[in-house]
Amino acid sequence: MENENQLKDNTLSLFLISYPQKELDTNTHIIDIMGGEKLVPDDTVKAKREMDLEKLNIKNIFSETQILFKASRYSFVNVDKIEEEINNKIYILRNSVRDFTLLNIIIGPFVDLNLEETNEEILSLTQSLIGVFRRTEFQKETEIIADINQKIELKRNLEKLSKFYNWQILEEGSLRGKREDSEITPVITSAFLVRAQIIKDRMKCIGECQKIYSKDSTPEGVRCECGGDLVLISPDLNLEEISFGYPEDLVEIVGENNVESPSRLFKYLQNSEIPKDLISSISQFSALKLQNLITIPTKVKYQVKATSDIIDLTIGYKKQESDELMVFGFISDTRYNDTRLISAESLNKIMNAIYANLTNQTAWEETIKKTDLENWKVTPFVKIKYIEKYPSLKDTHAIENRGAGNE
Amino acid sequence: MSEEVRDSTEIKYIPKDVVDIIGEFRNMYSKLDSKIKQFVRTQPTFLNEIRQKLKTEIGFLSPHKKDMALSIYGIIITEDILKNYEPHFFADDISSLLNATDKKMSCTDDEFVGLLASFINILKSAKKSTEIIVQNFVDLRRMGIQRDVIETTLIQRNFSPAISEANLHFEVGEFEIDMRFLSAIFAYFIEFSLEQSESIESAESAGKLYAKIISKYPISKGEDILYDMINIVLIEPYLTQLDQSLIGVVEASPAIHKEEIKRLEPEEEISTQPAFIQGRIEKVLRIFQDSLLKRLKLGKEIDESWKMQIESNIEMILDWKAVNEFGKKDLDEQQHYLRYLFDIWFEVFEEYPQMSLPIIEIEQFTKFIDDPDIFMEETKKAIKHKLTSILQEKTKDDGFTPRSLAVAFTSVSFELLTNPEVLSITFGE
Numbered sequence: 001m002e003n004e005n006q007l008k009d010n011t012l013s014l015f016l017i018s019y020p021q022k023e024l025d026t027n028t029h030i031i032d033i034m035g036g037e038k039l040v041p042d043d044t045v046k047a048k049r050e051m052d053l054e055k056l057n058i059k060n061i062f063s064e065t066q067i068l069f070k071a072s073r074y075s076f077v078n079v080d081k082i083e084e085e086i087n088n089k090i091y092i093l094r095n096s097v098r099d100f101t102l103l104n105i106i107i108g109p110f111v112d113l114n115l116e117e118t119n120e121e122i123l124s125l126t127q128s129l130i131g132v133f134r135r136t137e138f139q140k141e142t143e144i145i146a147d148i149n150q151k152i153e154l155k156r157n158l159e160k161l162s163k164f165y166n167w168q169i170l171e172e173g174s175l176r177g178k179r180e181d182s183e184i185t186p187v188i189t190s191a192f193l194v195r196a197q198i199i200k201d202r203m204k205c206i207g208e209c210q211k212i213y214s215k216d217s218t219p220e221g222v223r224c225e226c227g228g229d230l231v232l233i234s235p236d237l238n239l240e241e242i243s244f245g246y247p248e249d250l251v252e253i254v255g256e257n258n259v260e261s262p263s264r265l266f267k268y269l270q271n272s273e274i275p276k277d278l279i280s281s282i283s284q285f286s287a288l289k290l291q292n293l294i295t296i297p298t299k300v301k302y303q304v305k306a307t308s309d310i311i312d313l314t315i316g317y318k319k320q321e322s323d324e325l326m327v328f329g330f331i332s333d334t335r336y337n338d339t340r341l342i343s344a345e346s347l348n349k350i351m352n353a354i355y356a357n358l359t360n361q362t363a364w365e366e367t368i369k370k371t372d373l374e375n376w377k378v379t380p381f382v383k384i385k386y387i388e389k390y391p392s393l394k395d396t397h398a399i400e401n402r403g404a405g406n407e
Numbered sequence: 408m409s410e411e412v413r414d415s416t417e418i419k420y421i422p423k424d425v426v427d428i429i430g431e432f433r434n435m436y437s438k439l440d441s442k443i444k445q446f447v448r449t450q451p452t453f454l455n456e457i458r459q460k461l462k463t464e465i466g467f468l469s470p471h472k473k474d475m476a477l478s479i480y481g482i483i484i485t486e487d488i489l490k491n492y493e494p495h496f497f498a499d500d501i502s503s504l505l506n507a508t509d510k511k512m513s514c515t516d517d518e519f520v521g522l523l524a525s526f527i528n529i530l531k532s533a534k535k536s537t538e539i540i541v542q543n544f545v546d547l548r549r550m551g552i553q554r555d556v557i558e559t560t561l562i563q564r565n566f567s568p569a570i571s572e573a574n575l576h577f578e579v580g581e582f583e584i585d586m587r588f589l590s591a592i593f594a595y596f597i598e599f600s601l602e603q604s605e606s607i608e609s610a611e612s613a614g615k616l617y618a619k620i621i622s623k624y625p626i627s628k629g630e631d632i633l634y635d636m637i638n639i640v641l642i643e644p645y646l647t648q649l650d651q652s653l654i655g656v657v658e659a660s661p662a663i664h665k666e667e668i669k670r671l672e673p674e675e676e677i678s679t680q681p682a683f684i685q686g687r688i689e690k691v692l693r694i695f696q697d698s699l700l701k702r703l704k705l706g707k708e709i710d711e712s713w714k715m716q717i718e719s720n721i722e723m724i725l726d727w728k729a730v731n732e733f734g735k736k737d738l739d740e741q742q743h744y745l746r747y748l749f750d751i752w753f754e755v756f757e758e759y760p761q762m763s764l765p766i767i768e769i770e771q772f773t774k775f776i777d778d779p780d781i782f783m784e785e786t787k788k789a790i791k792h793k794l795t796s797i798l799q800e801k802t803k804d805d806g807f808t809p810r811s812l813a814v815a816f817t818s819v820s821f822e823l824l825t826n827p828e829v830l831s832i833t834f835g836e
Contacts, residue, residue, distance in 0.1 A: 124563065128634030135635050138625050157635070164559035167552075174416045 008170050009036030010088075011108030012285060015162045017154065018058040018101040019133055021147070027099075028151060029054045032158045034166055038287040052281050055210075059101050061275050062094050067311065068303045069094055071115040071122075072272050074295040075317075079198050079235045082319040088288070090295055092274065093118055095126045100133060102126045104162075105278075106169070107288060112176045113169065115301055121168065121175060125161050132157045180299075186312060186332035187341035188350075189254070190265055190393075191245035191373070193364045194327040195320070195381070198294060200235040204280050212276065233280045234290045237325065241381040242266060245368045246393050248377050253338045262382065262390045268313055268331060272300040296327065309334045314347050316355055328354055328364075346372050415550060418543045419564035420536060422572035425579070428528075432579045434757075435524040438780055439479075443520070446478035453481055457494055464498035472519055476501050479523045489530055499614025500526075507588035507617065508577070521580040529576045529592060536569035537596035544649065548657040558642050566593065566637045571630060585627040590640050591617035597645045606652040691720050691751065709824055717817045724751060725809035741807035745798070748812050749791055755820075756783055756790075761829050762820070766793050794819075 012035040018027045031050040033040055040046050062069035071093045076086040087109040094103050104122060106113070136150040145153075168175045201215040207228015213219070222230050244262060251259050274295055283290045300313040315329035330351070332344035342350075350371045357367040365378035379396040390396045423431075447454065457477050465473055480497045483489050504526055510518055543565055547557045570589050577584040591613045598610035611619075620640045626632050650657075694716055726736045728747040738744065756763045760779030767775055767782075767790070775782045783790070798807070801815035823829050 127631045128563070131629070131632040131635040134629070134632065135624070135626050142625070144625075157638075160555055160559055161634075163553075163555050164563065167556045172415050 012039045013166050014105045016058045016103040020099045027059055029058055030155050032162050039285050052284055056277055058103055066305045068305055070301045070303050071119045072297050072300040075298050076293040077296055078292055079200055080292055093122045095122050100130050114175055114178050114180055116180045118175045184334040186334045186344040187336055188330050188344055189333045190331045192329055193243050194239050195241045196325045196327050197238040198235055198323045199238050202233050203230040204233045206231055232291055234283050235294045237294055239384050242384055243381045244379045244393055245376045248375055254336055263387045266387055272297040316351055342372050418546050420569045422568040428575045429579045431528050435528055436521055439520050439524050442482055443475050443478040446481050447474055450481055460494050461498045496612035499612040503614035503617040507585035509583040525577045525580045529573050533573055533592045534596055540565045545653055545656050562634055562637045567633045587620045587627055588617050591620050601648055604652040606648050714817050718813045721816050722809045722813035744807045744812055762823050764828050765826050766790055
């Protein structure tokens with residue numbers, strides 16, 4: 001019971017829903033916050049944090065394309081002591097049905113939230129809330145209730161459903177542990193290594209303009225040019241260069257039209273980053289002590305809209321120099337089934353081998369070839385800001401040799 | 408923690424597989440037409456009496472459909488599908504059923520039979536589901552879980568899958584049904600349970616409840632309304648009353664409750680017995696299924712533990728059925744035990760018709776193979792007669808006690824399962 005209470009006290013769970021308000025052509029946002037006493041000490045703090053979060057454009061967070069963001073797990077890294085193990089993990093789950101969007105952010109001292117099962121629960125929760133939305137929308141149209149009643153009803157039901165959801169995580173434990181297997185075992189289609197720079201000491205205006213200042217551009221004093229208060233926000237990662245690994249006969253296996261370009265592959269990683277607005281809003285829960293921490297995704301799940309196939313990112317990181325990190329990962333995919341592709345069941349072994357052998361970025365190709373992926377090709381490092389210039393993975397070899405990727 | 412306490416993740420309603428629901432529909436549909444005709448032929452007095460009683464209530468039906476509907480009422484009553492089902496409740500329900508489907512009054516006779524087949528199946532299914540869910544509610548309350556969470560658990564893990572299953576009973580017959588009608592049937596069974604515990608004076612018919620639900624809940628279609636609809640039409644109006652009616656049961660610790668079950672005290676058992684008995688029957692059927700698989704496909708022998716399992720389960724079912732009906736277990740009129748055993752036996756035959764093969768006359772063999780269900784229906788009396796003589800021979804001086812019948816039933820079943828004729832035939836999938 002003591003552990004259960006500790007878990008509840010130290011966990012923050014945020015639910016955000018967004019739905020269109022037809023008459024005004026805008027979206028209405030509803031927020032529900034649940035957290036221990038230190039995190040949410042009273043209703044005033046809770047109301048203030050809810051107002052902060054309402055300013056976010058939830059609908060555009062992890063915005064939708066043909067590949068939908070579903071769930072992710074992040075590790076916190078202390079920028080001053082990278083090797084230090086931080087207990088807290090952050091999980092984000094998202095579901096959108098037509099214009100109705102639901103986002104859940106949960107931060108807590110547990111590493112085992114089962115993303116597959118939690119995602120199923122989020123789908124069921126969204127469906128339940130859409131039912132409430134449909135009924136109240138009908139009642140609004142027939143003038144039985146007003147707009148505000150719809151919002152009140154949705155909020156009341158969100159609170160009830162989120163209580164059940166949090167209970168399943170923190171007390172019943174049914175959404176934690178167990179293997180995160182999808183119905184079809186995916187195959188590994190590509191790998192990446194990113195060289196990233198840590199950016200620290202940034203300030204954010206919490207007044208009117210919400211501007212973020214880097215270390216060098218922060219105004220004198222503790223106030224922004226607009227008069228708003230400045231607060232220190234979490235550090236961030238600047239992704240600079242990237243190299244990809246891929247099976248030599250990838251084109252033959254997946255077909256020319258399905259091979260993803262470097263920029264599309266990079267987007268899987270980019271789209272899993274927690275948006276800065278969101279992370280700075282979460283940083284306002286000071287008891288979380290996020291000031292010196294950066295977040296790195298370690299598992300990300302996407303769903304292919306047309307076929308419901310799953311694309312997974314499994315990511316690790318390693319410190320290189322004082323303010324540099326190497327972020328490496330693999331993309332696995334349920335869309336393909338070819339014996340020349342390695343099953344994602346080998347991922348743990350491969351990740352461990354890379355973590356043990358990757359000493360610097362030049363050892364990347366050598367490290368990949370020491371694993372089950374010995375026949376893979378590895379591209380040269382290309383600058384991320386020019387990644388759009390490479391139409392295909394093969395092009396990175398040719399163009400990079402001609403120096404087109406350099407400034 | 409004692410082993411009696413279930414994990415909260417297990418406290419959920421597990422819906423039937425769609426294949427089973429299709430099978431149930433086909434089975435009911437194929438039998439119903441001949442059952443209706445037989446009822447019209449054999450029960451004219453009953454039909455006339457009911458027709459007089461419900462003169463105005465079912466006046467909207469054509470004379471032919473009226474006969475069909477009244478026969479169905481007769482079948483529901485005589486086959487004990489729903490005890491204490493009042494004729495005017497049935498009339499309300501049939502009228503609402505037609506309003507709740509996409510077919511309305513325009514359905515053909517065939518469609519009407521299909522609709523009635525789905526209706527009977529959903530009555531059976533919703534009755535059983537409600538009993539399971541009420542028991543699950545008791546278990547959740549015993550775990551000391553907060554009220555909000557219990558409510559959502561009941562909606563998401565219990566009523567939602569149960570109503571989806573109920574919806575499937577209509578979908579397999581290709582009928583689109585108003586979800587609110589399905590929830591009205593569940594509301595009826597909850598009210599029936601409250602009436603039994605004297606928490607309310609009398610339950611209203613599902614038809615009347617459907618009319619009330621329509622005025623309260625405006626949307627009729629889509630699985631996405633399940634949470635909201637169940638919350639508004641089942642949880643908000645009934646959960647507090649249900650909770651109060653079950654205080655005594657909740658407060659008895661699970662260990663004590665199990666002891667009470669052993670002592671078969673009728674007062675505490677009434678609310679849990681039907682689901683319990685059904686669970687036992689299903690267990691016996693599962694053991695049979697395993698035995699058939701082992702015998703037919705794997706050629707394995709049946710061992711002593713099988714006999715013991717069947718014997719103890721059958722004995723317990725017979726005892727429980729007696730307590731359920733008469734409030735005590737040592738009945739003076741032993742014919743009741745025989746009746747209970749036949750109920751079980753015919754459920755076994757329904758699932759595994761080949762088990763009846765050695766009992767039927769050789770000249771009826773072809774008819775049996777053509778359609779075992781219809782054959783069973785038509786020769787039920789003769790089969791019962793034959794089984795009675797077999798049982799008399801087996802039980803001899805012991806008479807028909809739960810123990811002697813359980814031993815005899817197991818012995819006969821063992822002989823059937825080792826009979827080459829039984830082993831040579833497969834029905835269905």
